[in-house]
Amino acid sequence: MKILMFGWEFPPHITGGLGTACYGLTRSLATEGAEIVFVVPKAFGDEDQSAVRLMGASDIEIDAADPDTQEFWKRVTYLQIGSNLIPYVTPEAFRRLVEERQRQQQQPIDDLVLKAKFDFNGGYGSDLLAEVSRYALIAAGLAGKQQFDVIHAHDWPTYPAGIAAAAISHKPLVVHVHATEFDRSGENINHEVYDIERRGMEAADRVIAVSNFTRNTIIEKYGIAPDKVVTVHNGIAAATDYTGSTTRYLKEKVVTFLGRLTQQKGPEYFVEAAHMLLQYDKNVRFVMAGSGDMLPRLVRQVARLGIGTRFHFTGFLDEQEVQQLFAISDVFVMPSVSEPFGLVPLEAIRANVPVVISRQSGVSEVLDHVLKVDFWDVNALADAIHGLLTYKSLASEFRKHGKNEVSQLTWDHAAHQVIKIYEDVVAISQLT
Amino acid sequence: MRSICFYFQVHQPFRLRTYRFFEMGHEHHYYNDFENKHILNRVAQKCYLPMNELLLNLIGRYGDKFRVAFSISGSAIEQLRDYAPQVIESFAQLARTGNVEFLAETYAHSLASLKSKPEFERQVNLHRKTIEELFGQKPTTFRNTELIYSDEIGEMVYNLGFDTMLTEGAKHVLGWKSPNHLYSNARKPELKVLLKNFKLSDDIAFRFSHQGWKEWPLTPEKFTSWLAKTDKTDEVVNLFMDYETFGEHQWRETGIFDFMKALPAKILKNTDFTFRTPAEVSKILQPVAAIHVPYPISWADEERDLTAWLGNEMQDEAFGKLLGLEKKITNCTQPDILRDWYRLQNSDHFYYMCTKWFSDGDVHKYFNPYTTPYEAFINYMNVLSDFTIRVDEHCVENNKGEAKGEPTIQHGQHEAADSVDADKQADDGDRSHDFSFEHLKNISNAKLKKLLKDIDAENLAYALRDAGEDIRDRVLPNLTKSARQEYDQLTEKMKKIKDEDIARGRDKIAKAFNRLFNS
Known part of the structure; x- marks a missing residue:
């Protein structure tokens, strides 16, 4: 089975869980016999290509005068560039981006995208939508030349590419939803992104959701037919054991939150719970690790509740520091309001830390040996x-x-289900 | 005539309400009254009342040829009294026919037989008395919670004055032997043991409505033909099951009532079986052998062991901590504490904490008010923590049969062998060798603070130098700020210290400790 796969990032050049997931999935797909061409906006050359052939869209030139290109471009011009676009990442990055954008003089989009040579930044910079369009254009070109059986696109920046490639090649399209606009922005969604997501889901022969939680969002909020949406839970790659310091300098128990400090992660519920507990038991400390636009508000909340000597903010932690924090933690808490999957609790469990997670998380569907609560139920x-x-x-x-349970959540298992989906869509497309 | 022996178990637990930690110390009502009432009324309507009526009619029709036995837990009786007294009356009506035997069990449907002989005895006596008052029979047959049985438990039961006991015909105990005979206890041959024929019992209790079962639908004719086919040397077939089988586990629509209504006629007409109660079977049959059960068995799951109630760490901690209160409860007369003491012993609470069901068991989910065993555990422990506070406040510990003075020590374990006998030490203030740092772990923070006021930082530093980290963790947070500072400075300096200094420090604490509990 040959797969033309579109993904916006690939390790080691990643900003979030998406690249990690793509990497884990493709490695296991390869062991199942899939041959994968993985198209990223920009290939850096240091990626692990043992499982995929990586292509950077930057490296592909196009000839704007070519009638084919003109034709492809028609198919992808529905993207309205220059309007308010929430990029993939955090709301605070978005704010910066909008300001930056307002300072810049926008180049006409056609000129921008139809240059012979286009240097992708990758990531989620201010040219994101131009990049998404250019990427789609190149995908259309590729689809005409490559041999493959299925197109597989990960998250919205690659959906236009997937749609274009499917239109050119008449091959089945699978879109993979790792997160929706509702997970990133709550109810204040960006409608352009929402539209791109919805068109991708509608055009797809199958939609893969990383959890039933996400599947429900896709069905209820994007109006996609339930029988088209399949849940394939993420896996977690094996990790090497942490060998650094595990010294506990504090005699109190430590309860930890780790994640972006945004509304969707529910940090304020963690603060409220901390306040309740500290009224009964002073021998506990609470640690909030991560950064985000809610930080000032949370600091004020902690101060107002008068628990500052027992509640500590660490800012952003690197991988080593995260492991060190796990080593001194007695409980890990993920009170997310909306979490398509959620990898961090799995890492905590692997570090032998018992966890409490919200039921509004995809990962709660695959774990038995955790405590589950509704995020709003602070009691x-x-x-x-x-x-x-x-x-x-x-x-x-x-x-x-816990550890045993987490070790069962493999990418091999996920890849096996994805292969089944490929076989299904190929079989159906051959009938018609 | 061979015997067919029906025994029905009636039990309803006191399900707990959601009880949060911040309610501890001031909210003492633990039960989900709404849910308990709702379930009890439902079961009364669907099962107890119609089935009692059906049995009464059968007795009316077949007279002495139709007999059955019941065991009704104290928890069920309490709830029936509160929510559906007409059910008690209908059981009393059955009792008055003289064809129904009422068995004794632990009042609270408790697991006490596995952990505490005195508690077990107390509950059995209470239940026996309750049954006698309600139904005018003094039970002579005993059935333990979940049919839990071992040689040792059998011996206890015999010593309590019973001559017959029921248990499971577990394969791993019986081996090639048949459950269809009377057996005797391995230690007390005078105690007769009746074994459940689990195949024929479960055909009715579990498989009756299961359409995937190759024998479905089960008819009275079919069941009777199986009875007729039993080995001719078999003397008794024991059909033991939950009473809720009729109308609750197997709905009326499955035909379970019609089945039971028609069964006696078929059996009496087409076989050489007649219906007898456990006490009668025990009287007319001779035991064929002693049954050896060194490790406890039950009627649950494939394994017929105790792992549904005890065995994982949460169940063991919860049950251990509960029964750890026993010494204080013994002399307690406060009705609300005794009531909760029994209700918290319902085996169901521990069953909800079982982690086996993640892999198997829709049966278990059906009976479980919690989503996960972890929630069940946390909720139970919150309740137990509050209950412990009340017991510590109101109950006097029973030590060596006599109790006086203020109760001061909290026992973490039921085997509180290393606890401080405050009274004894009061007689002998200098017996500081009786003191152990372990005691500090068990006293309240307030007491500890009071104690520490008496000790200067130097002595404390010496004393704690070689004490365990857990002791230090217990003591240090209770020091005042200045004492703590002093202590920290001293420990810094104490690189080298003499043994007699440590001993002196310890001695000081011991004396202060004794003074504290002496006053």
């Missing part, structure tokens, strides 16, 4: 943390079963 959240800190056998039951 339940506080009670869960209290239980883990107080009743010893609970944490030890979790430690006994």
